[in-house]
Amino acid sequence: MSEAKLPEGWALSILSKTISANGLISDGDWVESKDQDPNGSVRLIQLADIGDGDFRNKSQRFMTPESANALNCTFLKSGDVLIARMPEPLGRACLFPSVGQEAVTVVDICLIRTGEKAAISNKILTYWINSPVIRNLIAANASGTTRKRITRKKLEQFELPLPPLAEQKVIADKLDTLLAQLETTKARLDRIPQILKTFRQSVLAAAVSGKLTEEWRKVESYLNWNVIKLEKLIMASANGLSKRSGKDGEETTILRLADFKDAVRVYGNERTIKLNAKEVDKYSLANGDILVIRVNGSIDLAGKFIRYEKNEEIEGFCDHFIRLRLNQEKILPEYLIYVSNEGAGRQYLKSSLSTSAGQNTINQTSVKGLDVPLPPLKEQTEIVRRVEELFAFADNIEQKTNAALERVNNLTQSILAKAFRGELTAYWRAANPELISGDNSAEALLGKIKAERDTLKKQPKKKTAARKKA
Template sequence: MSEYQLPQGWTLSAIQNITSADGLVSDGDWVESKDQDPNGSIRLIQLADIGDGDFRNKSNRFMSEDKASLLNCTFLEEGDVLVARMPDPLGRACLFPGVGQPAVTVVDVCLIRVGSRSALTNHLLKYWINSPSFRGLISENASGTTRKRITRKKLEKFEVPVPPLAEQKVIADKLDTLLAQVENTKARLERIPQILKRFRQSVLAAAVSGRLTEELKPWESKKLDECFECIDGDRGPNYPKKHEYLDSGYCLFLSTKNVRPFGFDFTDQVFISKEKDEILRKGRLTRGDLVITTRGTLGHVASFDESVPFGVVRINSGMLILRKKQPDYSNDYFKILIASPLFRKFINDQSTGSAQPQLPAKILKGFILPIPSPEEQTEIVRRVDQLFAHADRIEQQVNNALARVNSLTQSILAKAFRGELTEQWRKDNPELISGENSAEALLERIKAERAAAEKPKRRKNKA
C-alpha cells in the first residue's frame, strides 16, 4: 500500500489494529447442512447476501437458537463489515444492515466489527476494501486453483490508509454522494435495453400489420401451408443416435440450439456421415429454405441462404423446414413475421407441453399469415432493417456508456483511497489533521485503550 505518498495526517495500519477494544475480526461460523433448520429463528447470512458494496439479502437459510448456542456462534450486529472470502468478486464487502431477526454468518465470510472507538469507521473501511488497490492486494494473496479464496488471517494483516477522523466523515459523505449519482446513472442506462426491446417489438408489430407501409396495396390472408411446403425431419428407424454423431463430417446435423431469432448459431456443431445421410428420407435443406424450431424454445427461425458455410445440412426432429411455394416471396419478411408479437402470441396460445413445449406441425400449418405483395415485403424489410439498425446503434452507445460508468466507480474509489477527493478540505482545515487529530495519534489512543481493556493473566497458585 506504500506505492504512493500518503496525504498529510494519514497513516497506514493493518486492519487488525484499527478496531477498538470492543471490536473484532473473525471468520463466520462453521454451520453445516445438518445444523440448519428451516423453521429456526436465527437467519444464516451466506455468500449470496454479500454484494460488491451492498447487502443483497438473497439467502433463505435458518438455524435454531439451541443450535446457535451449541456452536457458540457470533451474532451479527448492524453495521458489521462482511467480506466475502470467495468469488465473485473475491473480497467484495458490504455493511450488514440488520434483517429484523438474530443472524449469524458462514465461515466463508469474514466479519469485521470496528467497535465504538475505532481508528477507521465501518463505512470507510467498506469502501477501502472495495477499492482497486485493496482488491488487487486480495487477488495477489488469494489461494486455491479451481476457486480462489482469501484467508481471514491474511485479510486482517492487510494495511489500509487511515485518515484523521474528521476527514473520514468528509470522504465517506463525498463517496456516498458520488457513488449514488453513478448508481442512478447506471440504473437509467440499464433500463434502455428493455425500452429498445419494446421498440423492436413495436416495429415488428407495425411491420406485419401494414402500419409501416400503409400507402401501398391491400394485403392477402393465407394459411402457412399455402405459402410453404412444411417438411419435418426423418423420425424413422434410421434417425441418428448420439453415438453416431461426429465432430466433423459430410452432413451438418442441426439441433434447435443452432437456431436463434433471425439466424443460425454454429457454436456447437455435430455431423453425420455420408452413409447415414443417404439413408435418411426427409429433413435435408436446400438453399432458400427457412428453418423454424417446434420443440423447446419455440418459433426461432433462420434462413438457409448462401451465407451458411455448409453444403449438406439436415434438421433434427425438433424443427420444421418451410420451403416457399412462391419464389418471389421474401425470406426476410417471413422471418420478421415469425418473430413478431402476432406470431409469438399464436405460439404461446397453441403450444403444448410444459416441461418441453412443442408446436405441432398440424397446428403451425393452419396459422393465418398476413401477406403483402412481394414488392411491399421488400419495402417492409428495408424499413425494419433501418429502424433496427438505429436501435442497434443506440444500444451500442448505451453499452459503451455502461462500461465507462462501471469503471467510474473504481476510479472514484481509487481517488478517495489516495486522498484526492479531500485535497482542498485538508488545505482549508489543517488543525483537524495534525497533532492530536492526526491518524497516528488516533491509532496510539486505540492501542492504549485496547491494552488497558485486556484482562491480566491469572497467576497460578504455587503448590
C-alpha cells in the same frame, strides 16, 4: 501504497490493527442444512445478500435462537462490515443494515465490527475493500481451483492507508454523494435495454399488422392483406437427421441449436457426419430455408423460427429442427420471422407445444397451421427494409448505452481509487491542518488502540457466555 507516498496525517496499517479493542474480525458461522428451520426467527445471511457496496437482502434462510446459541453463532449488529469470501465478485463488501430480526451469517462471509474508538470507520473500510487496489490484492491472494476464496487471515493482514478520522468522514461523505449520482445514472441506463426491447416488439407488431406501411400502402394504391395458413406458403417441409454418425459418404456439417445464438449462426463447434448422396439431397439446406426448433427444454425456444443463410459448404440439420422451404415468390423468409417469433404468431406456436419429460415439442401440422397476415411481396420488401432500419437505430442506441455503462463502472472504480490515494480531499487537508496532525493523526489513533489492547492483555480474562449476541 508506500509510506513515502501517503498524504499528510495518514498512516499504513494492517486491517487487524485498525479496529478497536472491543471490535471483531471473524468468519461467519458453520450452519448446515440440518441446523436451519424455515419457521425460525433468526435470519441466516448468505452470499447472495452481499452486493458490491450494497446489501441486497435476497436470501430466505432461517434458524431458531436455540440452534444459533447451540452453535455459538455471532449475532450481527447494524453497521457490521460483511465481506464475501467467494465470487462473484470475490471480496465484495457491504454494510449490514439490520433486517428487523436477529441475524447470523454463513461461514463464507467475513464479519468485521470496527467497534468504538476504532482507527477506521465502517464506511471507509467498506469503500476501501471495494476499491480496485484491495480488490486486486484479494484476487492475487485468493486460493482454490474451481471457485476462488479469500481467507479471513489474509484479509486481516492486508495493509490499508489510514486517514485521520475527520478526513475519513469527509471522504465518506464525498463518496456517498458521487457514487449515489453514478448509481442514479446507472439505473437510468439499465432501463434502456428494456425500453428498446419494448420498442422492437412494437415495431414488429406494427410490421405484421400493416400499421408500419399504412401510409406507403395508400401511396402505392395497394389493397388490404389476406390471412393465409403457412401450409399454403411452403413448398416442402421435413424433420431433421436423427442419426449421430455415418460410415459412408461425405463429411457434412449437421447444424444443431448450439450452432446458433439469438438466431444468429455461430462458428467453431460444428459437428460433422458422413452422409450418402441420398441423405445429402434430403437434409441439405438452401438459402432462405426456415429452421423451426422442434424440441427443446425451454418453452421460450421451442417453436422459434430461424432463417438460414447459405454457407459455402453443404450443410444439413439435426432432428431438433423442422426445415421449411418457402415459396419465396409469395413470402419473404425475413417477413415470416417477424410473424412467427412475436405477438399472435408466437402465442399460437407456444400454445401448440406438447410437453413430456421436461421437453417441449411442436410438430409440422401445428407449424403449418400458423395464420400469416400476408401483404404483397413488394410491401413485404418495404416492411423488411423499414424494420431493419428501425432495428439498426435501436442497435446503435444499445451499443452506446453499453459503452456508457462501461464508462460509469470504470468511473466508479476511478473515484474509489482517487479516494484511496487521498486525492479527493487534498484541498480539505490544506484547509484543515489541525484536524490531521498531532493527536488527530492516524498514527496517534493507532497508538491509542495499541495502548488499549496492551492494557486489556494485562487484565484477567473474564468468562464468556455461549451466546455471542449483538
